Amino acid sequence: MLTVEGLRSRYGRIEVLHGIDLHVDSGEIVTVVGANGAGKTTLLRCLSGVQPVTGGSITFRGEALTPVPAYKRLRRGLAQSPEGRQIFTNLTVEENLRLGAFLFSDDRVEKDMEDAFQMFPILKEKRNLAAGGLSGGQQQMLAMARALMGRPSCLLLDEPSMGLAPIVVQQIFDVVKGLKALNVTVLLVEQNAFGALKIADRGYVMETGHITMSGTAAELIADPRIREAYLGI
Numbered sequence: 001m002l003t004v005e006g007l008r009s010r011y012g013r014i015e016v017l018h019g020i021d022l023h024v025d026s027g028e029i030v031t032v033v034g035a036n037g038a039g040k041t042t043l044l045r046c047l048s049g050v051q052p053v054t055g056g057s058i059t060f061r062g063e064a065l066t067p068v069p070a071y072k073r074l075r076r077g078l079a080q081s082p083e084g085r086q087i088f089t090n091l092t093v094e095e096n097l098r099l100g101a102f103l104f105s106d107d108r109v110e111k112d113m114e115d116a117f118q119m120f121p122i123l124k125e126k127r128n129l130a131a132g133g134l135s136g137g138q139q140q141m142l143a144m145a146r147a148l149m150g151r152p153s154c155l156l157l158d159e160p161s162m163g164l165a166p167i168v169v170q171q172i173f174d175v176v177k178g179l180k181a182l183n184v185t186v187l188l189v190e191q192n193a194f195g196a197l198k199i200a201d202r203g204y205v206m207e208t209g210h211i212t213m214s215g216t217a218a219e220l221i222a223d224p225r226i227r228e229a230y231l232g233i
């Protein structure tokens with residue numbers, strides 16, 4: 001569904017992605033794990049189109065994605081729940097969700113909203129409250145739910161566990177795992193390698209702008225190098 005080949009990107013004169021190769025097949029949950037500063041966010045920003053690509057290619061559902069401007073990528077089925085959530089704090093929960101559905105004006109929007117509330121019941125309770133008053137975990141749920149309102153076939157998730165209590169992280173990861181049943185393919189970028197690998201089918205390890213390891217999630221969890229460097233086991 002998504003293929004990245006030799007992807008390069010830079011900030012000014014400094015290259016931070018040095019030729020990334022990865023793929024995500026339809027229906028998979030694939031994670032990219034790596035330390036702070038490895039380039040994971042830059043990779044997702046290239047995929048969503050807000051960061052210029054200086055080399056290589058991105059193919060999504062058989063079409064070259066690089067020439068497609070960011071605002072058209074959701075229409076192609078690619079949605080992002082960005083790092084830092086970036087919800088509209090002055091708008092209500094429901095208004096944020098409706099913005100996620102800006103492409104659609106059909107009756108399904110109401111059903112999509114009910115589905116989102118079923119996924120995250122706390123959002124239903126708070127639907128008429130300003131999103132800025134939500135806790136960090138609830139804001140993360142809202143960012144994911146808003147991205148899903150765009151009916152993506154592939155969801156890009158940037159560090160959904162960041163700064164959240166373990167119990168909330170588990171809740172979020174459970175929902176990500178459940179997206180499989182909804183036919184949403186997931187590319188999950190995480191510093192929380194163990195949590196991410198536990199729900200993923202496959203994973204990649206990114207270090208200073210390179211992919212240094214890849215394999216099934218089970219292989220990576222069992223690998224002594226990963227256990228020592230990322231899992232603290």
Ligand SMILES: Nc1ncnc2c1ncn2[C@@H]1O[C@H](COP(=O)(O)OP(=O)(O)OP(=O)(O)O)[C@@H](O)[C@H]1O
Nearest residue numbers: 011016034035036037038039040041042043083191
């Ligand atoms: N706007 C920017 N201008 C210049 N350099 C940047 C910018 N954003 C990121 N970088 C640098 O690019 C490299 C990769 O950063 P990136 O944010 O993609 O890593 P990351 O793996 O997502 O880390 P984090 O978990 O902190 O988001 C780092 O060295 C970072 O300092």
